[in-house]
Amino acid sequence: MSSHEHSLAAQAVDVRLGEAHVLRGVSLSVGAGELVALVGPNGAGKSTLLSVLSGDVVPERGTVTLDGRPLASLAARELARRRAVLLQRQGLAFGFRVADVVAMGRAPWHRTPAAADDELLVAAAMERADVTPLALRLFPTLSGGEQARVSFARVLAQAAPVLLLDEPTAALDVRHQEAVLGVARAAADEGAAVVVVLHDLSLAAAYADRVAVLSDGVVAADGPPAAVLTDELVSRVYQHPVRVVDVGGSLVVVPVRTSTKEAPCAVS
Amino acid sequence: MTATLPAGTTALARPRIRAGRVGLLAGLGAALGAALVVAAGRGQLDVPPGEVLGSLFHRVGLDVGPLPSHPQGEATLWQVRFPRVLTAAVAGAALATAGALMQGVFGNPLAEPGVVGVSSGAALGAASVIVFGWTFLGTWSVAVAAFAGGLATTLLVYLLSRDAGRTETVTLVLTGIALNAMTSAGLAFLMFLGDTQAREEIVFWTLGSLNGSRWEHLAVMVPVAAVGLVAALLLARPLDLLALGDRAARHVGVDVERLRLTTIVVVALLTAAAVAFCGVIAFVGLVVPHLVRLAAGPGHRLLVPASALGGAVLLVLADLWARTAVEYADLPIGMLTSLVGGPFFFWLIRRARRTAGGWA
Numbered sequence: 001m002s003s004h005e006h007s008l009a010a011q012a013v014d015v016r017l018g019e020a021h022v023l024r025g026v027s028l029s030v031g032a033g034e035l036v037a038l039v040g041p042n043g044a045g046k047s048t049l050l051s052v053l054s055g056d057v058v059p060e061r062g063t064v065t066l067d068g069r070p071l072a073s074l075a076a077r078e079l080a081r082r083r084a085v086l087l088q089r090q091g092l093a094f095g096f097r098v099a100d101v102v103a104m105g106r107a108p109w110h111r112t113p114a115a116a117d118d119e120l121l122v123a124a125a126m127e128r129a130d131v132t133p134l135a136l137r138l139f140p141t142l143s144g145g146e147q148a149r150v151s152f153a154r155v156l157a158q159a160a161p162v163l164l165l166d167e168p169t170a171a172l173d174v175r176h177q178e179a180v181l182g183v184a185r186a187a188a189d190e191g192a193a194v195v196v197v198l199h200d201l202s203l204a205a206a207y208a209d210r211v212a213v214l215s216d217g218v219v220a221a222d223g224p225p226a227a228v229l230t231d232e233l234v235s236r237v238y239q240h241p242v243r244v245v246d247v248g249g250s251l252v253v254v255p256v257r258t259s260t261k262e263a264p265c266a267v268s
Numbered sequence: 269m270t271a272t273l274p275a276g277t278t279a280l281a282r283p284r285i286r287a288g289r290v291g292l293l294a295g296l297g298a299a300l301g302a303a304l305v306v307a308a309g310r311g312q313l314d315v316p317p318g319e320v321l322g323s324l325f326h327r328v329g330l331d332v333g334p335l336p337s338h339p340q341g342e343a344t345l346w347q348v349r350f351p352r353v354l355t356a357a358v359a360g361a362a363l364a365t366a367g368a369l370m371q372g373v374f375g376n377p378l379a380e381p382g383v384v385g386v387s388s389g390a391a392l393g394a395a396s397v398i399v400f401g402w403t404f405l406g407t408w409s410v411a412v413a414a415f416a417g418g419l420a421t422t423l424l425v426y427l428l429s430r431d432a433g434r435t436e437t438v439t440l441v442l443t444g445i446a447l448n449a450m451t452s453a454g455l456a457f458l459m460f461l462g463d464t465q466a467r468e469e470i471v472f473w474t475l476g477s478l479n480g481s482r483w484e485h486l487a488v489m490v491p492v493a494a495v496g497l498v499a500a501l502l503l504a505r506p507l508d509l510l511a512l513g514d515r516a517a518r519h520v521g522v523d524v525e526r527l528r529l530t531t532i533v534v535v536a537l538l539t540a541a542a543v544a545f546c547g548v549i550a551f552v553g554l555v556v557p558h559l560v561r562l563a564a565g566p567g568h569r570l571l572v573p574a575s576a577l578g579g580a581v582l583l584v585l586a587d588l589w590a591r592t593a594v595e596y597a598d599l600p601i602g603m604l605t606s607l608v609g610g611p612f613f614f615w616l617i618r619r620a621r622r623t624a625g626g627w628a
Contacts, residue, residue: 056515080521087519093375093511094566100508107509108521151516158520 006032006067006161006193008083013052013062015045022048023059024217030195032161035188037204037225038197040214041238046197047088049214050166053195054085066162080108083162084155088170088197090147092139098150099135102126105157114159122157128183129153130176144171152180156187163187163194169203181207205229205251213237225251289570292563296577303581304357307588308349312596315341315349355481355489356587356601357580359542360552362493364579365500366538367553368560368571370422372507373531374430376440377558378616381539382550382609384425384440385447386418390536390543391473392454393417398469399462411488415540421447422532422539441617476547476602478587485545496538497576503531504568511566549602551609552579558616 009029015022022045030036038046051057052064055071064071066082074082084105092101102125106118126132129152134142139150148171155163165184169177181196185207188194198204204211205225212222215237221228229251234242241256309315315323315336322333323345336342363381370379370386381387393413396402405412429436429443455474459467472479506527509517514524542549556578557571564570583601590599 054519056518076518076523077521080519085516085519087513087516090516091513093372093513094377094561096508096511096566100565100567101512104509104512104520107505110505154520 006082006191008053008066008162008164008193008195009064010049010052010059011063011065013049013059013064015048015052015057015059017048022217023052025062026214026217026219027062028053028195028212028219028222030162030193032191032193033188034209035185035194035196035207037208037211038195038214039199039201039204039211040220044214045217046214047166050085050164050195050197054083054164055079077108080158080160082160083164084158084160086152086155086163086165086168088166090151095138095140097135098131098137098139098142099126101139101150102131102153102157105154108158108160121159125153125156128156130179145173145176148172149176149180152183156183161192163192165194165196167197167199169198169200177203201229201234201253202251205253229253289564292570292574293577296574296581300357300577300581300584303584303588304353307353307356307584308345310588310592311344311349313338313340313344315345320345351483351486352478352481352587353584354486355546356478356583358486358489358493359478359546359549360556360579360581360583360586361576362489362496362538362542362579363549363552364556364575364582365497365553365572366535366542367579368557368568368575369500369503369507369531369538370535370553371557372503372510372568373528373535374426374440375511375513376436377561378554378613378620379440380551380554380613381418381422381535382548382552382606383554383613384421384429384444385451386421386425386535386539387543387548387550388448388451388455388474389421389424390414390418390540391548392451392458393420393540394473394544395455395458395470399458399466407484407488411492411540411544414544415492415536418539418543419533419536421451422536426528426532472600473543473547474602475600476549476605477598477600478546478590479598481545489541489545492537492541496534496541499530499534500538500572500576501569503527503534504572507531507568508566547600547602549583549605551605551613552583554616555609555612556582558612 007029011027013023013026026049028049038049040046048057052059058072066074099122103118103122105125106115106122109115126135129149131149131153134146134150139147142150148168152168163184168180172180181203184194184196208225210223211225211228213220213228213233220237221233229244231242231244234244234253243254243256245252245254305317305320309317309320315338319334319336319341322335323342325332326335336345367380370381371377393416394410397410397413402409425443425447429439455470459470462470506522509520509522510524510527512520518524557575560571560574560578564574586604587601590601590604593599
């Protein structure tokens with residue numbers, strides 16, 4: 001697959017939400033086979049940028065193109081066959097079973113030849129997101145982390161070549177954090193273009209090809225993890241001193257703590 | 269406890285679920301057939317079910333079964349009973365389906381045409397026709413005015429009560445109170461304007477009654493309800509996806525705005541089909557879809573047809589009760605459904621508050 005085959009690009013995007021100028025001249029692109037981690041402090045505009053990339057928010061200025069075509073020119077269904085989105089918060093108005101929720105990801109392919117693979121793809125997606133044992137449970141009765149994984153399975157079932165994931169690891173335990181990013185990484189290796197919003201910089205360093213740092217509505221840095229995640233840049237953007245250390249070949253970002261806890265035995 | 273119960277009861281294998289779906293629809297269909305035959309026979313002049321069937325068979329040219337033994341039996345069946353039980357069935361199906369659609373588009377299981385004021389909006393339209401004597405469309409005038417009133421109120425509720433893709437229960441109920449207050453004022457004003465006969469007719473609308481059902485009314489009701497029901501079945505699949513929320517629904521390819529507007533028009537159409545000739549019959553659209561969801565889950569592809577059949581059964585039986593409970597009296601059916609539906613609504617609100625931890 002050429003790097004141009006599936007690509008999503010935002011060019012000089014401006015977004016205002018009420019008074020706030022949330023994004024100012026932001027450009028970000030992701031190509032086939034690439035996993036881009038979008039990081040930055042709270043309120044930097046990460047989720048807004050993801051909404052712009054997914055077509056939910058139309059920017060005041062600037063363009064977004066998917067596979068070379070403007071997002072606005074694609075109908076909802078056409079768009080859904082090309083990109084899948086995992087939102088930060090999952091909700092479900094009625095008590096559907098987990099298997100039914102995952103199968104909803106196949107909706108864009110209804111009445112197309114690809115629908116023949118529906119059952120296989122749903123089963124595979126549930127396996128990859130580790131939710132197969134939950135298949136017959138009711139979605140609203142699941143824990144937050146389980147709901148997030150079910151939604152992730154739904155996104156995988158959609159089989160879109162562009163994946164946009166907004167904090168997919170937020171509610172997950174360590175094992176599932178690694179598993180979800182491992183699956184996202186594998187999807188990229190198979191040719192998907194993936195954008196992941198992350199808070200954990202060490203996770204971003206471990207799984208991303210590129211890390212884009214958003215700060216106050218502008219891109220502060222965009223490049224390979226080792227080039228972007230430096231003590232200086234991260235400390236400045238997050239306004240908190242951090243140290244980036246190399247642990248056995250992987251970068252780990254550690255906040256510098258001014259007051260550390262005493263050893264437990266010293267507490268009376 | 270209540271939250272985990274459904275998980276256990278629905279833990280069935282897929283083929284069994286599919287068989288269960290067919291079974292539910294077949295069972296409801298059979299129940300509807302039986303209810304129609306029994307209800308058509310019961311009343312001041314009793315005709316046994318066998319004779320009801322016999323009369324039907326003879327009418328279509330089959331020489332099967334006994335004809336009504338009472339000299340007035342045949343006439344009673346064909347001039348009074350059949351139009352009445354069929355009107356009940358069509359109105360019940362339309363109202364229950366409208367409820368199911370409305371709950372889907374509002375993302376709230378408490379939305380219902382009667383509760384949020386759509387029915388009274390449609391009644392206001394119908395009452396205007398009565399008072400001002402508009403006859404621009406013949407027998408269709410009342411239906412068209414009811415549709416316009418219903419559509420206007422549905423749009424109002426929708427615009428006033430939705431926020432971020434969902435409607436909170438408290439907003440929905442309060443919007444309903446406000447709209448019902450406004451439509452009541454409108455109806456009161458129309459009663460003030462109208463003459464005695466118009467007043468009586470308006471009272472009839474607000475109480476809801478199937479007394480005076482006629483074949484000519486059915487000729488209007490049936491096509492309108494049929495269009496609405498077919499549209500509802502076509503909307504079932506995307507409505508499932510709307511449960512994900514507006515944004516996620518769009519992400520899986522639903523044109524959310526178009527789906528919402530289409531659904532609202534269909535809700536108004538179905539509500540108008542019932543209200544135009546039967547008046548306000550509340551809570552059918554609340555009780556029936558809720559019971560179907562308990563039995564068969566929230567998937568609209570089953571919920572919509574099962575609600576239609578269930579609503580028809582419920583209203584046929586409710587009407588049977590309304591006209592036989594007290595001898596020589598025809599109780600207003602809207603009063604009966606509210607009498608039963610009110611407490612049910614109350615119970616649902618309590619439950620929603622408990623399970624959602626608030627007025628979500």
